[in-house]
Amino acid sequence: MREILIISGKGGTGKTSLTAAFSHLADNKIICDLDVDAPDLHLLLQPCHEQEVAFYAGNEARINQDGCTGCGTCAQMCRYNAIRQENDRFTVDPIRCEGCKVCVSFCPEQTIEFPEKHCGTWYVSTTRFGTMVHAQLFPGEENSGRLVALLKNEAKKLARENNIDLILSDGAPGIGCPVISSLSGANFAVLVTEPTPSGRHDLERVASLCDHFRIRSGVIINKADLNPDEAAMIEQYCRERNYPLLARLPHDPVITEAMVQERAVTELGETEIGREIRQAWTRIEELAG
C-alpha cells in the first residue's frame, strides 16, 4: 500500500487545492484530510458523512469542591499554571490544563476528578472522488497527533478491506506534532511551496523534517511566476538536495475560481494549470512506486 502525503510547511500555498486535484486524478484511493486543526478539503469535495465518531483524547482535571480543603497542593504542583485560586476556592482552568494528572495524584483529599475529554469528531464519508476520512477538532483543542494517527489507521483499514492500494492525504501545516504524525509511514511527500522568502525558508524546514524521517519527497513550486528569481533559487536548492521538481505552476486566479465553485481545478475543463497538475501527478505516481 502506498501513502502519498501533500504538505507545505506553512498554510496558504495551495496544498489543499492541489490535493483536491490529485483526488480527482488518482483512481482507486482513500482520501484523507490530516489537517484536523483547520480542515478545508471538505469544502471542495462536499463529503457525505456515512459514519460519525466522537473523538476522546486525554483527560482533564476537575476539582470536586465538596472535598476540597483549600490546602493549595494542586496549585503548587501544577507546572502549567492551570489551577486558579479565588479566595479559598480552587478551580482548574481547562484551557491551560495539560491533563498530566499530577494534581489528581497529589491531592491529599483525593478530590480531583479526571474525566476523559471529548475533543472532536471524525468521519468516514463518500465523495464524488471516492471514500474520504476526515475530522474536525473542537476549536481550541489540542491539535492532537493522536487524531492524525487515528485517521491514518482508519484509512489503512478501509484500504485493506476494499483492496485499495493508495492513500492520498492532505497533510497538516507546520513542522510540529501533527505533521510528524502525518509523515509517519508515508511513502512519498509532495512539498508545495511558493517563491517567497518565507516559502523557501519553510520548504527547507519541512524538507529537513522529511529527511529526518527518511521519507522521499518532491517539490511543487506554486505561483512560480510571482518571483522568478526566488523560484530559480528554490530550483537550485532542489537540485543541490536532490529533491525532484514536480511542477512549476503559474499564479492563476482559476485556483480561487475553482474554490469559489467548490470544485477541483482539474474539473474546470482544459486549463494550462490543469495540464501541469496532471503531469505532476503522473510524476508523483512514478516516484512513489
Add this chain to the structure above:
Amino acid sequence: MIITVASGKGGTGKTTVTASLATVWDAPLQVVDLDVEEPNLHLFLWPELGSPAKAWMEVPELDAEKCTGCGNCVELCQFKAISMMLSTLTLYPDMCHGCGGCIAVCRENALQAGRRELGEIRQGRAGKIDFLMGTLRIGEAMSPPFMEQVKKQMQQTLLETNQDVIIDAPPGVSCPAICSVIDSDVIVLVTDATPFGFHDFKLAWESFSPLGKPMGVVINRAGLGTRDIYDFCKKKNIPILAEIPFDRSIAEAYSRGRVIAGVSDELGTVFVSLREKIRDLAADSGKEVSHA
C-alpha cells in the same frame, strides 16, 4: 498594550500585516515572532540578531541503580514517556510534557531533573524596534512549552521598557495559537475572503471568543472570493479594521520580502489607520470593563 496578530490558517498574510504594522507603529515597540514552527518575520524586518540562547524543558533522568521498579512513575505519566519492560525502566524524553510528576512521585529519588532542548531564542533590533523570535528545534513536537519561554523573555523586556508589543502568532486555532493570544489585550485576525479563508476564520473566531478579548479583522486580498465574511462580521458585530486590496503588485512585493506598508502611499495609509483602529478597540473595551 499587547496586540496579537493571528489567523485561522496559514498564508492569509498574518506576517505581512505584522511587519507592516510594526513599521508604522509610532511608539516604543517590541515585536515577537511566536510562530516558532515557521518563524518568518525576520525575513521582512531584517533585525540585527544577537547570538541564540538555547531553551530547555525539564525532563526526567534515571539513576538506574536507585530504581526498584515500583512503577509509580509509569502509572502517573499520562504521555507514555516512561515504560517498564521486565522491570527495566525506559524513558522517552521526546514524549515528555515536563509535568514533573514522575520526579515528585518517585520515593527512591531515582529520577532527577534532566533537560531536553526545545529550540533557540534570539533577540535583536530592527531599527528602533526590539525584536524577539524563537525557532523550534527540528523534530521537536511540542511548541507551547517553548513558546512559554519566548513569552517569558518578552515579559522580561516589557518590565524593563514598558513598550507596546506586537506578537506574530502561529496560524490555526489549537494549543499553540491559544498559547500566543491568551495574554494579549487585543486580537487582530487576518483572513482572506475566499471560501477557505472564511471557513477558517469562523473557527478562529469561535475558539478565541471565549477568551473575552477585543477582536478585530483585517481582510487581505479583499475583492477576491465572496461577501460571506462581511455578512458574518456584521451579524456578529466584529469590527473590520482594515482591507488590503487584491493586487498582483502586492503579491509580488511580498514575494520579494518587502514590507507592504512601504509599497505605496495608499497602503501606508491603510496601516496607519489600522494602528489607530487597534488603539480605539483597546480603549473602548477598557471603558466597558471599568463600567462593568
